[in-house]
Amino acid sequence: MDVIDFITRSPDIDFSIASFDGRLQLVTANAKFKDMYRISEQEALPEPSQLRKVVELAARQKQDVAGVVIDEMIEGRKLQLMLYCYKSEEEDERYHTALFDITVLCQFYEMKLANEKRKLIGEMAAGTANSILNPLAVVRGSLQLIETTLKTNLASSHLSDHLVSQSVGHYITLANHQVTEINNYVQRWLHLGKPFHLDLRPVLLSSFLETYVPNLQRDAIKKRVPLVCEFPSDDGQLLIDPHYLREVINEFIKNSFEASHEQKGIVRLSVQVSDRTATITIRDSGPGIAADMIKLVKDPFFTTKEDSIGLGLNFCEVVLQKMGGHYELSGDPSGTEVRIVLPRVSAD
Incomplete structure (x- = not known):
């Protein structure tokens, strides 16, 4: 395979090249581009495509585009691409584009x-x-x-x-x-x-819940928020610092109580145990978190509350990492869900 064949035919190459006519229909493209956008010759770029918008703008303003970063949703995955677009000098209404995937670099x-x-x-x-x-x-x-x-x-x-x-x-x-x-x-x-150390020790999940949940239920009564708890029949041993794990759950629960109280909804606490992990899920009935806020809430000092300094979720992330775990945050108009995932350890 020579260089030209490698550029045009190989799906392993890390950049895409394509040419379009004045109607934004594909004239020719390499294998990488076709695999990414799922279109063939004589087919137009899809309407939601950021590439289409940039090429349309370049054609309308009769200007070349060099080094613009665009975001494309490809098969549910967000890619960040550096785009170059040039009008052909030999042929009328022909636009050549090159796209470089810089997602990992970003x-x-x-x-x-x-x-x-x-x-x-x-x-x-x-x-x-x-x-x-x-x-x-x-x-x-x-x-x-x-x-x-x-x-x-x-x-x-x-x-x-x-x-x-x-x-x-x-x-x-x-x-x-x-x-x-x-x-x-x-x-x-x-x-x-500065570094801080946890007192990590093997603790049965059931033992932790027995000491933690009664206090949580009393807090729910004080806050006047209905609390629903769902626990598994299976047990598991975790390597945790019980004090700090309570602090982490309290931080999420406090936010859930506040959100649900405003909406007169409920908070649901559930625990699932698998072969390798234990997952503590907290779901509230609040207004939810906007998608563009999900990545920002872990940043120190980022907060949407007037009476908060925005250290809570960052603190939770640091503590859970020290326990070998993590948390996942998602939201929709019906509420916010937090999933605390911790690894199980052998009872031996």
Whole structure:
């Protein structure tokens, strides 16, 4: 096979070439192009095709196109292609195109950019988190001293009153709760900046659920959101840190409760066990997540909520990776679904 035959006939070549007439019907193309677009000579480019739109624009404006990146959905898979389109000088209304698949290259640079972004955020977090945690510890200690002093004075004073004591206790508890919330957020921020270790140990899935689900059901009652739980008859052993796994599930559950409460819907928690994995699925009845938001929600500090700083899902991703697992997020108008996938380990 000579060079020309290789370019025109081989399906293994990594670029596509094609020529079109003024009606955007295919005149000639190599095997790679025909395999990608599934059209033959004298057939027109499909209407939804980004290639068709660019060639139409080039013909209308009578300009060549060089190095434009287009997205094409080919058999349900999104490809990123670099396109070159030139008008033939010898023949009227003939357009030559070349397409180079740069999907893998784009994915590499996206991953590289994400890692660099996470590293930069981590360095910022490590440098500032302790500056917040130290004064926060002072605030917490001061609150404890105030509580002790007030209770002592109220107990020894003739002005002591049960209602006053209750009021003081309420505000002290509220302040301590807010300090704890701030502390938790800053701790997650700190996890972006420095390595942290999990206490991984073999835990039966049934044992984890027995200790976790009752608290979850109490939270559902407080939030006034119906919670439906579905558990498997089979059991499995996981290598996890129970505390951090609870934190991960709580993060997703909290979002599900909020979304379902607004829509007066339900939250469904189900668990499936296979030979190799255990999958915890959380499905809510909220408005769902737009498709263009799915990739963004894992980014640190990306959030659609006014009262959030956007570290929750990134924290979940980091923790699950340390457990050898991951999570998958999907959404539609009927709600959002999260699938937490963890590997099973041998009981030996």
